[in-house]
Amino acid sequence: MSDTIPDAPRIEAIELHRIEVPLVRPFETSFGRETVREVLMVRVRTDAGDGWGECVAGRDPFYSSEYVDGAASVIERHLGPALLGRLRVDGRAVSRDPMPRGASVPLAAAVAPALAFVAGHRMAKGALEAAVLDAELRAQGRSMGEAFGAERDWVDCGVSVGIAPTLEELLDEVTGYLEEGYRRIKLKIRPGWDLVPVGAVRELMGPAGMLQVDANTAYTADDIPLLARLDDLDLLLIEQPFAEEDLATHARLAAECDTPVCLDESILGVSTAIDAIERGATSIINIKPGRMGGYLEALRVHDVCCELDVPAWCGGMLETGVGRAANVALAALPGFVLPGDTSASSRYYAEDLTEPFVLGTGEHHGQLRVPDGPGTGVTVRDELLRAWAPAQPVTLAR
Numbered sequence: 001m002s003d004t005i006p007d008a009p010r011i012e013a014i015e016l017h018r019i020e021v022p023l024v025r026p027f028e029t030s031f032g033r034e035t036v037r038e039v040l041m042v043r044v045r046t047d048a049g050d051g052w053g054e055c056v057a058g059r060d061p062f063y064s065s066e067y068v069d070g071a072a073s074v075i076e077r078h079l080g081p082a083l084l085g086r087l088r089v090d091g092r093a094v095s096r097d098p099m100p101r102g103a104s105v106p107l108a109a110a111v112a113p114a115l116a117f118v119a120g121h122r123m124a125k126g127a128l129e130a131a132v133l134d135a136e137l138r139a140q141g142r143s144m145g146e147a148f149g150a151e152r153d154w155v156d157c158g159v160s161v162g163i164a165p166t167l168e169e170l171l172d173e174v175t176g177y178l179e180e181g182y183r184r185i186k187l188k189i190r191p192g193w194d195l196v197p198v199g200a201v202r203e204l205m206g207p208a209g210m211l212q213v214d215a216n217t218a219y220t221a222d223d224i225p226l227l228a229r230l231d232d233l234d235l236l237l238i239e240q241p242f243a244e245e246d247l248a249t250h251a252r253l254a255a256e257c258d259t260p261v262c263l264d265e266s267i268l269g270v271s272t273a274i275d276a277i278e279r280g281a282t283s284i285i286n287i288k289p290g291r292m293g294g295y296l297e298a299l300r301v302h303d304v305c306c307e308l309d310v311p312a313w314c315g316g317m318l319e320t321g322v323g324r325a326a327n328v329a330l331a332a333l334p335g336f337v338l339p340g341d342t343s344a345s346s347r348y349y350a351e352d353l354t355e356p357f358v359l360g361t362g363e364h365h366g367q368l369r370v371p372d373g374p375g376t377g378v379t380v381r382d383e384l385l386r387a388w389a390p391a392q393p394v395t396l397a398r
């Protein structure tokens with residue numbers, strides 16, 4: 001593929017590294033409970049240097065249909081060979097550079113069009129695009145923040161709090177995060193774990209604390225009256241109460257309650273974002289690059305949000321430092337007006353795969369600094385990559 005783009009690096013090989021990273025505490029949501037994050041990391045080797053991308057698919061297909069084994073398989077069998085030029089790629093689809101931001105990333109911009117022949121698998125595609133983008137920007141000596149059009153050096157951080165075994169443990173956990181400086185709390189909810197814990201945390205935080213909830217599709221239309229009672233708790237938003245495909249029920253809830261409805265799972269890119277906004281199914285958007293097939297599509301969704309005056313915030317998928325670095329750069333764009341699920345490394349991991357992200361102090365209390373080194377600006381620690389790998393990496397070469 002890269003043969004068709006003058007002056008762009010040429011992709012020589014793609015490595016798939018699986019790692020298992022222990023979480024500091026179990027993360028429980030309406031769809032499952034994780035104690036270890038199983039991650040697929042992608043390294044792209046080019047003639048101008050290497051780049052890393054993180055695949056945000058989970059071990060199991062519970063948050064979405066994608067999962068680690070599926071992502072690895074589709075990269076090995078379909079996406080990798082296409083990028084390495086072993087499959088026919090339509091040259092006309094290549095070389096459109098979508099970044100109106102002064103950065104030229106012809107190779108990264110060519111990835112999505114070259115992979116469009118595969119249906120879906122956005123997280124797998126997004127990991128490849130991120131790795132190519134990292135390699136290309138490193139070769140140019142430019143940071144992701146610069147390339148994306150970041151307007152802030154520091155971003156406001158929130159934290160996503162899992163379902164706890166008891167109310168007391170939930171309140172302890174939230175208290176700890178507030179002491180650390182997090183500027184917004186997001187509580188995972190599900191039927192049976194909603195009004196009571198959310199009410200208790202509202203009481204703990206006081207009326208001014210920024211608080212929101214995320215149901216990860218656990219409710220149905222029958223629950224609209226119950227969800228409308230959350231209005232009393234003065235939340236920033238309710239995230240994805242209903243099924244991914246079910247924009248209609250989200251629009252009904254939005255019409256029947258005052259709390260803004262925010263979609264996560266349903267937003268797969270620009271067209272679903274516009275559709276959901278126009279149908280009144282969402283008035284705030286959680287932007288997760290992996291779910292949308294990569295950072296370039298996430299930038300387009302950001303631009304749509306700005307144009308339509310829809311607040312956006314940067315979601316997270318328990319990323320290691322590699323994905324976190326790119327998310328923090330993205331969250332520095334002007335349309336990200338609410339704190340993101342961009343927490344410090346220590347919220348997830350005792351040791352991060354890269355240098356750790358640490359919350360700032362003083363005026364930067366509750367913020368993370370946007371990396372300014374080339375590419376993601378972070379370095380993968382080889383010894384941890386090896387120590388956490390359950391198996392040898394797979395290399396796809398030309």
Ligand code: OSB
Pocket residue numbers: 063159160214216264315316317318319341342343
């Ligand atoms: O729905 O936002 C979600 C983690 C894994 C899968 C889905 C979600 C989440 C989170 C954690 O809420 C966000 C983070 O801190 O990375």
Ligand code: MG
Pocket residue numbers: 214216239240264265286
């Ligand atoms: Mg969510």
